[in-house]
Amino acid sequence: GNSVTQMEGPVTLSEEAFLTINCTYTATGYPSLFWYVQYPGEGLQLLLKATKADDKGSNKGFEATYRKETTSFHLEKGSVQVSDSAVYFCALDQAGTALIFGKGTTLSVSS
Amino acid sequence: GAGVSQSPRYKVAKRGQDVALRCDPISGHVSLFWYQQALGQGPEFLTYFQNEAQLDKSGLPSDRFFAERPEGSVSTLKIQRTQQEDSAVYLCASSQGRTRVTEAFFGQGTRLTVV
Numbered sequence: 001g002n003s004v005t006q007m008e009g010p011v012t013l014s015e016e017a018f019l020t021i022n023c024t025y026t027a028t029g030y031p032s033l034f035w036y037v038q039y040p041g042e043g044l045q046l047l048l049k050a051t052k053a054d055d056k057g058s059n060k061g062f063e064a065t066y067r068k069e070t071t072s073f074h075l076e077k078g079s080v081q082v083s084d085s086a087v088y089f090c091a092l093d094q095a096g097t098a099l100i101f102g103k104g105t106t107l108s109v110s111s
Numbered sequence: 112g113a114g115v116s117q118s119p120r121y122k123v124a125k126r127g128q129d130v131a132l133r134c135d136p137i138s139g140h141v142s143l144f145w146y147q148q149a150l151g152q153g154p155e156f157l158t159y160f161q162n163e164a165q166l167d168k169s170g171l172p173s174d175r176f177f178a179e180r181p182e183g184s185v186s187t188l189k190i191q192r193t194q195q196e197d198s199a200v201y202l203c204a205s206s207q208g209r210t211r212v213t214e215a216f217f218g219q220g221t222r223l224t225v226v
Binding site: 042046049089091098099100102103104 | 170
């Protein structure tokens with residue numbers, strides 16, 4: 001069945017460091033891929049999405065590219081801020097199914 | 112309201128007790144979803160409504176779980192005879208579209224603890 005695997009955390013970085021959170025997926029066909037973020041005390045929010053191969057989603061300095069050949073959708077940011085501290089979830093949505101989430105990766109950024 | 116609202120935010124139930132969790136979606140949103148998030152895990156799908164119709168309940172873990180959305184807006188997730196394994200955060204999400212690919216907006220969740 002469809003599944004999402006993302007790197008385990010926590011990820012601890014200093015401010016302005018480069019961030020990568022790995023995400024790979026297993027799915028038949030052509031799912032849409034998402035990154036959701038959960039800030040402390042808040043609900044899940046859509047961060048970015050990509051709906052087909054080679055699409056790049058971007059938002060708030062974060063980017064992720066839909067790589068069908070490696071079944072990956074890694075999240076990157078060139079320079080993290082303390083305010084980026086949150087839990088990040090990779091997810092996929094294939095027509096006819098609900099969102100399938102990874103387990104989440106906790107990011108902690110210190111100044 | 113401006114976002115998806117869930118109540119209560121926290122619920123402690125004794126094992127065997129029935130609970131009801133409420134979700135107020137964004138006004139006008141057609142689709143409504145319930146997810147269960149265990150500690151340290153990602154959310155897992157429970158059920159999906161399009162207006163008042165429950166189109167998918169394949170994720171409900173047992174017949175103790177029941178959801179309704181009688182007028183196509185507010186939804187209630189009911190858990191009968193709660194068990195310790197039901198302890199989790201229950202998330203509600205709504206989206207404007209009639210498919211599941213469109214952006215879903217999530218509430219803050221209800222944290223259920225069964226003691």
